Amino acid sequence: MNCEQSLNTQSYLDGELQGADAIAAEKHLESCADCQAQAAATADLSDALRKVPHYSAPDTLRHKLKKQLDREARPSPAKSFWVGAASGGGLSALAAGLALFLLLPPSAATLSQALVDAHIAALTGGKTIMVASSNHHTVKPWLAAHAGISPPVTDFADQGFVLTGGRTDKVAGTRAAVAVYAHGNHEVELFAWPDRGAHLPEPGMARGFRMAFWKAGDLNYAAVSDVDTAAFQKFVGLAKAQRE
């Protein structure tokens, strides 16, 4: 990791860069062996760490907590959010608390909104494809290295959906791998991102695009496209049936 761009490459791989910055980082990555090695190693590491089981709160802790909350009398209104954020941590924590003005965690509605936004941004920005290939043996490892996850990638050319490439994107703060298909003049995109137990939206339409969501293995999937209902159903059926 000797490249002076390595931190920037890391930001790109973590899905922190947008628009022109992301395109510039992607361009650099294409020509820099150091950063490519970093990308591959980071993807392996991410993969391994995400498989490490999370510790979950023991039931005994949940019970103790419930009892404690039962005992809590309503506190004086003087206690504020900032006091809580600063509890135990003094001034630095207060500074951290003051900077908290983030969006709400993604609900099902924001998830479908984020997905259509990502799809439209890619279409209008002309950046739907970062790796152009109809060969799933090229697209799959590229996605694994760049998105940190490795969903199955299948070319459905015989069924009318031609694999044209892949890209990484960000859906509601999570890095996603996107496989891009052509169906006539229409584009169909298959998003995949790590399952965090989020509630997935019902299938539906937003801003003229059809969407379907499902879970398989440890990934969440979403298909987005403006093809007609029959073609969309067919694609979703194919995508759901594919195996690694």
Added chain:
Amino acid sequence: MDDRRRRFEAQALPHLDAAYNLARWLSRSPADADDIVQDAMLRAFRAFDGFRGGDIKAWLLTIVRNCWLTAGKAAKRRGHTPLEDQELVAEGDPEGAAIQQGTRRRLDALVAQLPEEFREVLILREMEDMSYREIAEITGTPIGTVMSRLARARALLRETARDCL
């Protein structure tokens, strides 16, 4: 149960596992993680009236980390240090844990050995999927520092974990 309690349970309790996971990785002890999370959730509940929107998970994790720092200072004053060689076995996911448990356990141990400032950014990024900005807020450090610590944490772990990846 009053409305405030209901809102707290609906909004904060879904993140109890995340709070516990962070406390567990930071303290490296189930007993300490228990105390830290209890303390943190109680503080969060008391301060909940003032919580208006924002990312509640990041807010809770900030409080968890602060409680861990406080507990650490108190422990130091008492001259107590956590058990370093405690066996690291996850309580959750028994089925998955059985698969490749050796690899996971080694990786657990390697992560646990990282210095605190590296370990926390790595856990927040890779396990809790927090953005750089959220990690900066939770740890009270500038984004640039978050980025360099994350790079360092990954490099350290890659060096030591080469054989189990």
